[in-house]
Amino acid sequence: MEFLFIELQKNDQPLYEQIYEQIRNKITDNELKPGDKLPSKRKLASFLEVSQTTIELAYAQLHAEGYIRSEARRGFFVEQIDELTPVSAPITIAPSLEQERPSYDYDFSPGTIDTSEFPFATWRKYAKEIIDASYQDLLQLGHPQGDVELRSEIAQYIAHSRGVHCTPEQIIIGSGTEQLMALLLRMLGNQSLFAIENPGYLQMHPVFEHHHHPIVPIDVDQDGMIVEQLIQSEATAAFVTPSHQFPTGAVLSASRKATLLNWAYARKERFIVEDDYDSEFRYSGRPIPALKSLDQHGKVIYMSTFSKAFMPSLRMAYMVLPPALYETFKYDVIQYAATVPRFDQQIVARFMKNGHFARHLNRMRTVYKRKMQTVIDTLSTLSPKLTFFGEHAGMHVMIQLEDDRTEEHLLSLAHKQNIRLIGISQYYVQRTEQRPTFLLGFGGIPNDQIENAIHTLWRSWDLSL
Numbered sequence: 001m002e003f004l005f006i007e008l009q010k011n012d013q014p015l016y017e018q019i020y021e022q023i024r025n026k027i028t029d030n031e032l033k034p035g036d037k038l039p040s041k042r043k044l045a046s047f048l049e050v051s052q053t054t055i056e057l058a059y060a061q062l063h064a065e066g067y068i069r070s071e072a073r074r075g076f077f078v079e080q081i082d083e084l085t086p087v088s089a090p091i092t093i094a095p096s097l098e099q100e101r102p103s104y105d106y107d108f109s110p111g112t113i114d115t116s117e118f119p120f121a122t123w124r125k126y127a128k129e130i131i132d133a134s135y136q137d138l139l140q141l142g143h144p145q146g147d148v149e150l151r152s153e154i155a156q157y158i159a160h161s162r163g164v165h166c167t168p169e170q171i172i173i174g175s176g177t178e179q180l181m182a183l184l185l186r187m188l189g190n191q192s193l194f195a196i197e198n199p200g201y202l203q204m205h206p207v208f209e210h211h212h213h214p215i216v217p218i219d220v221d222q223d224g225m226i227v228e229q230l231i232q233s234e235a236t237a238a239f240v241t242p243s244h245q246f247p248t249g250a251v252l253s254a255s256r257k258a259t260l261l262n263w264a265y266a267r268k269e270r271f272i273v274e275d276d277y278d279s280e281f282r283y284s285g286r287p288i289p290a291l292k293s294l295d296q297h298g299k300v301i302y303m304s305t306f307s308k309a310f311m312p313s314l315r316m317a318y319m320v321l322p323p324a325l326y327e328t329f330k331y332d333v334i335q336y337a338a339t340v341p342r343f344d345q346q347i348v349a350r351f352m353k354n355g356h357f358a359r360h361l362n363r364m365r366t367v368y369k370r371k372m373q374t375v376i377d378t379l380s381t382l383s384p385k386l387t388f389f390g391e392h393a394g395m396h397v398m399i400q401l402e403d404d405r406t407e408e409h410l411l412s413l414a415h416k417q418n419i420r421l422i423g424i425s426q427y428y429v430q431r432t433e434q435r436p437t438f439l440l441g442f443g444g445i446p447n448d449q450i451e452n453a454i455h456t457l458w459r460s461w462d463l464s465l
């Protein structure tokens, strides 16, 4: 073969790569057959008006990948390539693996936050500051529990705002509450039977399941987890959201808190995991002190997250191990590298150190409080067949309807109107009460659209305004 037609483009792709790719495609498409002789390097170089080195590089690549062979003094020949699959063949991703992101007219799911007030400028400033050669050390692996600068800031923050006193050594930073829980369960081994709230934070259920930790559902009422039920159970550990029960919004009553702590104190193997996920956003009364702040005997493992206070995409949460547990597990903990990038940890540490975190929280508390008020005002004008609760904190309120239709049916009507809504049944292990009840999350809906969003939902249910 004297010539080979190859179309060269003037773009960023090096010429040798274009030549290599086109010859490879001719071979895999069977345009060039096994045994065909390729033009000599000199001839092809002069035909394509490129340097001989360019052809040499292309042939060397084809040779290295087994598409062609070289025979002494005879030249290059196409190899038998039936068994070869080109490395750069396009990989098709099964549709089920692709993230489906349906867009809704209104999204009432509880996990969305308000993004309009995010302090991008300050975030950018700190990010720019640390992405600099003077912070080369951040390219290295950090402490498995997270950078000490961030852990120190968190220790100070939870002492002031939640009454939780600990040293930075007791804190472990991880990429979310579920990841930290998984770490804790790995450390604990298979000995604990976990009591969970019913309804409760359902994202945690698979974590228990995957680590073969059986769970016992414990009912929840207007005073939080019914601790008397826990006492009757065989559970050795309890996972609770005492300051703002998820999803009902109940606050664990003071007497139940005392009973719960006494239950844990009574046996060496018992302990409590407190999930304090959104304590920053309480709109009336005094802040509810964390259960951990009342713990006299190191029985409460405290967890919290930046998912509500900052953003869920940050993937940053923290856990405080009581001193004795920390001593037991510290060697297990350091077997795993930290799961949060150090650059992000450093940005958050600076935010906290320089007072921006506190300012951001104050601003967001006002934003969410205003939104909650709009939700309450709108719901108050609707039919008396509606009751709502959990309006003193957080980014969602519960609504309950007196309606003969099922929760499932009402959900499907809302979805038909392109509204994303979640029913309480999803959060139950077992449910006896059947009245249709929904979580009305408003974090991601602009304040001036809330009324319309609720009215649209109402109309989707054919209820009069």
Ligand SMILES: Cc1ncc(COP(=O)(O)O)c(C=O)c1O
Residues within 6 Å of the ligand: 111, 175, 176, 177, 178, 179, 201, 241, 246, 275, 277, 304, 305, 306, 307, 308, 312, 316, 317
């Ligand atoms: C009850 C509860 N716990 C914890 C979290 C936070 O989980 P993560 O830190 O994995 O984002 C959430 C959601 O934001 C939640 O609703």
